[in-house]
Amino acid sequence: MRIDTRSEGGRGIEVHDFDPAAVTADDLATLRRHVYHDKIVVLKAQTLDVAQFVALGAAFGEPVAYYEPMYHHPDSEYVFVSSNISRDTGRVGVPKTGAFWHSDYQFMPRPFAITCFYPRKLPTVSRGTYFIDMAQAYRRLGPRLRAAIENTYCLHSARRYVKIRPEDVFRPLGQIIAEVERRTPPQRWPTVLRHPVTGEDLLYISEAFTYAIEDAAGAALPEALLTDLLAASGQLDTGYEHENIFLRSYEPGDLVLWDNRTLIHRALHNPGNEATESYRVTVLDEFPLTSEEAA
Template sequence: MQRTAMRISPQGDFGVVVEDFDATSHDDIRAVKRAVYRDRIAVLKGIELDPHQFVALASRFGDPVRYYEPIYAHPEVPDVFVSSNVDTGEQRVGVPKTGKFWHSDYQFMPRAFDLTFIHPQVVPAHNRGTYFIDLAAAYRILSPELRQSIADTMATHSVHRYFKIRPSDVYRPISELLAEIERKTPPVTAPTVHTHPHTGEPVVYISEGFTTNITAADGTDRPDLLRELLTATGQLDDTMTHPAIRLQTFERGDLLIWDNRTMVHRALHTATAEPSVSHRVTVYDDADGRA
């Protein structure tokens, strides 16, 4: 029997919805990947995957990379990052309240991830979703003066502000913990505006969560320039009404895939005690002819 052809439809002014996706189809994989790099995010509907299947699917888009801190790892499939506020008894699985700040995944590492996959497992009834800002679009609407100001500058990114204290850190001297963070994840520096490796677009690559400084070509620190950029891109608007901010909601059976090189995101966590669990896989995409 001939299968139903995959359908990719615009999702308003932001992203696409994908229906009847076939994970075994090379053509479907390529089409979804092109859509993600073109439209920033794809929501695949009707997807139910166990952790092993989830990693297998992500592997068809790129090379999965395990998160460097094991407290986030799924106990049976460590390549799956678990965000969960559910108490599973003897051993907690995952970490609660992850990502409640603007960031790009692994921005504090020498190489950020290309694609992020999120597969919600337990979905709260209220206040669920993720906020996004497209930093390629943000660059295009910066004033000519601000674009000129950030040309040839470098941005420094660090995990220091949002490193989550682990159970094993209880009673450790803070100086010892800070030294470990510095050793494992020293700050990284990259151009404030980088060229997207898959689309060729300029991206103003900063985040409220991980970017700590901007440095001019002559070595001068420019904290004023960082604040101006964060304001212009909407990352300092706690009301979430800035025109650059988009809220992506989801339901059980959705699989979200987004362009991590372009999008900063911030989780919307429920203020209630409703259970919430999601699985994440992140990949490096080194294939040719992606977009």
């Protein structure tokens, strides 16, 4: 395989001539280092079936099936499908997923370490993902905000962006919300995490899942503080022009790996509703979410 030190816009790396059938343990270790330190790794010109894609994801960590089966590919529960394609055999996956700033599984007890993303059918325009490097966002915080979030914690929940399932039709909304809270109770994580591999401090919040901030004793802090953090990181910029935001566009055959601890992302959906489909495998690694958990 051949590694280009920098890819589109100087973000991450691109890997050419990558053959999953011939990859060595040393190759995989090299790619994992790049995921952690360069944040994004794009494997170019890939043609994998579902089983091969799952196997590749498993080479980087422990695959985890998404907790809602309606997102699963019929051939593997480990493949999350985002698709607006209609088939005679029925719908596969869910359309227009992820159009909000988030980190995958941030609302669960074990958030994913690495996201493996494989666009299978791309629109002619608007094909990509917006990202924010939250380690960079933390470094750019002013002294007032840094001091205000020292030794604080944030609460995360899926409640605002859970999609209604087919079996939820005609159910009272209150019942659905109560079930969401039972299945995915809120998680409490430090507002600032230390990455267990790179040692970077990063801001661990997202517009989609973070709903409250509190001090170490659990006392609520002003909602305005969380709003200020979201704004400072770029997540409230609806024009996507904030200095922390960058767009990774895709070409046919791209398979993208990213550090799900450090990067938050937001899908870029095509306005013309062209046919589009992508697969995702998400994995845990051997490290805790933050180096502080291992202490």
